[in-house]
Amino acid sequence: MEIKGDYTFNGPRPVVWSVLRDVNILATAIPGETTLKPISATEYEGSIKLKIGPVSGVFAGKLTVADEVVPESCTLIIEGKGGAGFAKGTGYIKLTEQPDNKTLMQYTGELGIGGKLASVGQRMIDSVAKSMIKGGLEKLEKEVAQRL
Amino acid sequence: MEKKYLGQRVIRNEDPRILTGRGKYMADITYHNMLHAAFLRSDYPHAKLNSVDISAALEIPGVIAIYTAEDLGDYWHPGPVLVPAPHSIPGITANSRTQIPIVKDIIHHQGEVLAMVVAENRYIAEDALASIYVDSDPLDAVENVEAALKPGSPLVHEELGTNIATYVRQERGNFAECKTKADHVIHQKFIMDRGSAGAMENRGFCANWDEDAQQLTIHCNTQSPSGLRNSMAAWFGIPEQRVRVVVPFVGGGFGPKVMTNQPEEVLCTFASIKLHRPVKWLEDRAENFIGTTAERVQVHDCEIAFNKDGKVLGVRDSFLYDTGAFNPYTATIPLNTQTHTTGMYDIPVFLTEFTSVFTNKMICSPVRGAGRTYGVFVMERMLDMVARKLNVDPAKVREINLIAAEAKFPLETGIIAQDFAQFVLDSGNYPAVLKKAREMIGYEDFKKNQQPKFRAEGRYVGIGLVLFTENTGVGPYEGTKITVGNSGKVFASSIYGTQGQGHFTVFAQIVADQIGCKVEDVIIETGDTDKFAWGTGTFASRGATVLGNAYHHTATLVRAKILATASRLFNVPESELELGDGMVKVADMPDKFIKLGDLATKANPMRGTIKPGTEPGLEATGFYAPPYGATAYGAAAAIMEIDPLSFNIKFHKFIFVDDCGTVINPMILDGQLHGGIQMGVGNAYFEKLVYDENAQLLNGSLMDYLIPRATDMPTKMEIGHLNTPSPLNPLGIKGVGESGTIPIPPLYCQAIEDAFNLPDLFITEVPLSPSIVYSLVEEAKAKK
Structure with a gap:
């Protein structure tokens, strides 16, 4: 599955960057009872509780931040598996300064899923992913506003 | 040949039980001390399995046992080839690979069994599955048959060095020559895919090892009770006579249920022998889509x-x-x-x-x-x-x-x-x-x-x-045993699997025509290996033809015994006897008749003598092989x-x-x-x-x-x-x-x-x- 989109934050790039790179904020931006613990400066371990149509379960996984160019861009690599299947994905995030102290975030990514998640939840995955991204971005926007 | 019932729209003998909800299916099979199994299946189609950690799952109350490949010991080995390669065709390639009960090292397809949980109930067993941690490294998978044959393709079985399983070439005449003589030749590629059998009832299996009697009783909705009995007897070193397979009513077969030596069958039997308790598994629909068999492209x-x-x-x-x-x-x-x-x-x-x-x-x-x-x-x-x-x-x-x-x-x-x-x-x-x-x-x-x-x-x-x-x-063959009982009812058994084809009726019609009784007085028993021991199974649209003719043949043998016994009884030649309405009558002598049940009693007296050189009872066993x-x-x-x-x-x-x-x-x-x-x-x-x-x-x-x-x-x-x-x-x-x-x-x-x-x-x-x-x-x- 391919993920692609952009979003404009009402805040300057360094603030948006700091929000994005704050692991505690990131954890709350993902719906479900998500936990993320740093295991190094660029690697995090955690779990996420997901429900996609008839499939639900806890996924344990790892998030790695690579190719980091502060405060501009980075690559996110996620790997997770649980009772309901597995997911493996790579995402690329780019922040560009905009007039009026705004920041444009462009994101592209590819997500591969397998197991019950794919065989039973297939028809719901696109819409679930979209709604998760939308909800997450709104949370991040709120955090950016608080830090201004 | 008598043809009173053959060809008639006879109402089905089995319908009253099924339509009033009294027919038993696999989900209805139960024992008071029965355990329930659930299987952890691979999410990956192709992977290297490093380890399976069951320690957390074992802590869950109600979990009785969890088995992985190592636990099987000598019982861990690939299953037999169920149908051999056609070696009567010259020049064939035949590479055979059969499935194993639990993955030990390489996962070959999504849905393969990695671990088995046995618990007090299915809910606990399923919960325990979620607590098993599997460490595996995914490998490149082979999906497309055309790509699979190209150089550099990943291999499903690395040691074979190829993805080719079988190659067979057959030719009638000479096509290369024929092409040169034709006015037109058209070349075209076609693709056909086929899917799941989609039976309403998924697979089900219940093994009950009786340690005292050293007897294994299996309930299963198999299409091949004899094949299943033979395979479990061979796998676990038990005489066939100590393995009883009983098939209840079945909600559809359509092919996949003919498979034997399936991982779930081996594992439930293994667990029952280990634990001395009945172990049952019912396949759910999600498992059926990845863990059974289907037809394909x-x-x-x-x-x-x-x-x-x-x-x-x-x-x-x-x-x-x-x-x-x-x-x-x-x-x-x-x-x-x-x-x-x-x-x-x-x-x-x-x-x-x-x-x-x-x-x-x-x-x-x-x-x-x-x-x-x-x-x-x-x-x-x-x-x-x-x-x-x-x-x-x-x-x-x-x-x-x-x-x-x-x-x-x-x-x-x-x-x-x-x-x-x-x-x-x-x-x-x-x-x-x-x-x-x-x-x-x-x-x-x-x-x-x-x-x-x-x-x-x-x-x-x-x-x-x-x-x-x-x-x-x-072929190869089917066989039956038919007995006229003291009540006049006719018991006609075979080992054949039955999944809704109307066997209880069509075979009764065939038997009734020969015995001279009503269709509803013929009790057809199918799928119990203790009632009849010989046969192969339900496949290739062969029930009516192969088993039907076996029933017919055996019924003619019983008919001959009825006539011989009645001939001695009435002291008249067989040619003067008539069979019909559940009795034997002497032609043109209305007061000289005997009901089949009474004749069966006379053929098997409890005191006195029977004619030396004859067999007691009105019973025969017979076979048919096309x-x-x-x-x-x-x-x-x-x-x-x-x-x-x-x-x-x-x-x-x-x-x-x-x-x-x-x-x-x-x-x-x-x-x-x-x-x-x-x-x-x-x-x-x-x-x-x-x-x-x-x-x-x-x-x-x-x-x-x-x-x-x-x-x-x-x-x-x-x-x-x-x-x-x-x-x-x-x-x-x-x-x-x-x-x-x-x-x-x-x-x-x-x-x-x-x-x-x-x-x-x-x-x-x-x-x-x-x-x-x-x-x-x-x-x-x-x-x-």
């Missing part, structure tokens, strides 16, 4: 050589067949394809070769139709190509190429069949079936009078008419309208003509055809297991995998019969179980093309769907 590269008068000189069909990760059933499916391609046509030259290919997918095994469907699909499509090329009516092209009514049967085809014997057409009148189908559907009237009107109205209404053969009733299969055949025709907005299909008319020789019960026969046609409709327009490029199944639920509903079916299926008795067996029966399924996909293609009437619309791939037909029609319009 064949890719055909075809050539047809023909003259300008429409006469076909020769056909070449080279195809690839996706056998999945293991091939315990070897080549039954592609051999059936080979034997059914030229069907009832007089095609002198035929070259057929297949390569069966390993992929990282669930195992392939026959599903109703079992390979025949592919052969019929490519042949019928090729004849439609000939019709287009020569601008001749498709039905006419078929007529030109049919084997003549005067042909001297049996006709040898030179092609080895699934029973490793040469495929022989035993009997038939093929022009008659085409004629009857044309009349029933109103072929000429539709083309001349109705279709022009529809076209003028802008409606898409088309006609299709296709022909097929079905090789049925293959030399080769009896070939049924028929036609399907339909007038269908395609909605130009939804591309849903509405049938204006649907007819089916079938010749399965002697008919035992026309009502049950129609039911078999209705069900078969429904599966054919699924194969044509609905059912396909969709995998991504990593061999990951994408539609593993009945939300996404579509089985046709009642509203997708023709509202009326008119069925016509021809009756050419098979000379191979005394009753003249040919099988019918799979006939309905076989011709439906090419029927859809022909009728859809006829409806749209576009020169560039020619369908080469099935299953179709509304969106696929929409795209094909748009493409064809764009070319125009």
